Amino acid sequence: MSFDGAAVRGQFPILAEMIDGKPVHYLDNGASAQTPDAVLDAVRTYETTGRANVLRGVHRLAERATDAYENARVDVAAFLGVPPLEVVFTGGCTAAINLVAYSYGSLLKPGDRILLSELEHHSNIVPWQMLRSRAGIELDMIPVTLDGRIDLDKLPGLLSPRTKLISLAHVSNVTGAMVDVGAVVAAARTVGARVMLDGAQRAPHGPIDLAALGVDFYVFAGHKSYGPNGIGVLWAKAELLEAMPPFMGGGSMIGRVTLAETTWAPPPRRFEAGTPPIGPAIGLGAACKWMMALDWTGAHAHEMTMVQQLMDGLQKIDGTRIFGPAGLQNRYPVVSFMLDGVHPHDVAQTLDSFGVAVRAGHHCAQPLMDRFDLDGTTRVSMAPYNDRTDIDALLTGVRHAARTLR
Amino acid sequence: MSDQLYQDRIVALAKARTGAGKLAAPTKSVRRDNPLCGDRVTIDVLLDGQGRIAEIAHQVRGCLLCQASASALAAAAVGRDAAGIAEMRHDAERAIGRAEGNAAEPFSAFIPVKAHKARHECVLLPFEALKDALS
Numbered sequence: 001m002s003f004d005g006a007a008v009r010g011q012f013p014i015l016a017e018m019i020d021g022k023p024v025h026y027l028d029n030g031a032s033a034q035t036p037d038a039v040l041d042a043v044r045t046y047e048t049t050g051r052a053n054v055l056r057g058v059h060r061l062a063e064r065a066t067d068a069y070e071n072a073r074v075d076v077a078a079f080l081g082v083p084p085l086e087v088v089f090t091g092g093c094t095a096a097i098n099l100v101a102y103s104y105g106s107l108l109k110p111g112d113r114i115l116l117s118e119l120e121h122h123s124n125i126v127p128w129q130m131l132r133s134r135a136g137i138e139l140d141m142i143p144v145t146l147d148g149r150i151d152l153d154k155l156p157g158l159l160s161p162r163t164k165l166i167s168l169a170h171v172s173n174v175t176g177a178m179v180d181v182g183a184v185v186a187a188a189r190t191v192g193a194r195v196m197l198d199g200a201q202r203a204p205h206g207p208i209d210l211a212a213l214g215v216d217f218y219v220f221a222g223h224k225s226y227g228p229n230g231i232g233v234l235w236a237k238a239e240l241l242e243a244m245p246p247f248m249g250g251g252s253m254i255g256r257v258t259l260a261e262t263t264w265a266p267p268p269r270r271f272e273a274g275t276p277p278i279g280p281a282i283g284l285g286a287a288c289k290w291m292m293a294l295d296w297t298g299a300h301a302h303e304m305t306m307v308q309q310l311m312d313g314l315q316k317i318d319g320t321r322i323f324g325p326a327g328l329q330n331r332y333p334v335v336s337f338m339l340d341g342v343h344p345h346d347v348a349q350t351l352d353s354f355g356v357a358v359r360a361g362h363h364c365a366q367p368l369m370d371r372f373d374l375d376g377t378t379r380v381s382m383a384p385y386n387d388r389t390d391i392d393a394l395l396t397g398v399r400h401a402a403r404t405l406r
Numbered sequence: 407m408s409d410q411l412y413q414d415r416i417v418a419l420a421k422a423r424t425g426a427g428k429l430a431a432p433t434k435s436v437r438r439d440n441p442l443c444g445d446r447v448t449i450d451v452l453l454d455g456q457g458r459i460a461e462i463a464h465q466v467r468g469c470l471l472c473q474a475s476a477s478a479l480a481a482a483a484v485g486r487d488a489a490g491i492a493e494m495r496h497d498a499e500r501a502i503g504r505a506e507g508n509a510a511e512p513f514s515a516f517i518p519v520k521a522h523k524a525r526h527e528c529v530l531l532p533f534e535a536l537k538d539a540l541s
Binding site for chain 2: 087189342343344345346349350361362369375376404
């Protein structure tokens, strides 16, 4: 197995798309990654040869659907290095965090504390603020260093015996910085706190060994990991899932229903009320298989080469500042920058005219923008199918914006 | 295409920064945010006894389109009341294709924004803030 960027690129039909006669340079993978043939084929196979509801049907199509859905759980579990029955399918990464905030949160008591950081995506802030309003828990925030990392030097001072959970981005969706999970887990254990990682920006860059990380909860999104929209994953240790009450009630999540009371199904079904997103789950299973077949040593080196090319190129453009780690260590291919005198939206709009797709703005991280008094950033987020031509097109566009808009 | 979007008139309006700043003693000061993109506009107005704008100032933390819109608004707002500002907004909406008819100056400058629906709110945000300030 070796990494062949052109071969990888060829598996993504949308990358052959032309807009206004120009090829698409897709560098907005942090918002949504593109989908390979393997995923499209898996979803199409389900829709054309096995479409039915899962779990209760006795007919052949229902059996096919159930097998495909449960096999997807096995593939996701293999991607995370965990038992399949610890994998819960959700409507997305945000839905997974909300599930934990509601369900695990219901086990907390007033005065218990949850520790987040200043660089979290809104989806890892707002559900906890809602829990605070509901349950009287308290929130603490780990500060961020000037180079956009969670400042773990400040972590011990923020822990207390009331700290029950530390929930952090595995990789920042703004700066690309990866948190030192080992340090977080070690600190959490000193007070008996659980650790949850938001893996939305980490999962698209290869299999994860959750057992080795030692965390308690992990969530990620299907659509950022080359899978369909409308699917996400919550993983939690079995004993935690067993202890947690359901988030939503309905079909499939029950043991026995009478008019007087209901008992719950065991996990993961307890947390999959109603008809699940079957096709999207099957697509995500295919995406995980696809990722497991990729040479990630080669792919990561390719991604970091692009990061270096990008940062070198940006630094040659007058008035450009990078917000995030300057080096390549402990980071993933998400790079945010500001162009002095030009708003990020205007940079992104200009880049669109060069066929380059990026994201600009606050990236659902307004507290981080406020902390550094930023209007926003222009964010370049790469995937293994990107190449030097994408970086060159972007740099050409940024130079044009610098020349014409200030 | 974006090159067609950032035409000279829009860039010139933004760079003119007409009305940029604060008023020392505004009758009302209103801040409006666009939660989707993070653009933020603060409008200060000093009103006369008849509810007309005697002075106006704005602080924009937003894109070039938002800055240009605030600049155009400040250039034309003095002497108008809420109804007069609503007429100006209608001109801006005509320019970006949200209303029928031809846009008058200075808002005709925003006609290139018509093709970029995601940017319409950038043009309208200063109007939203001013509407609140006059309400």
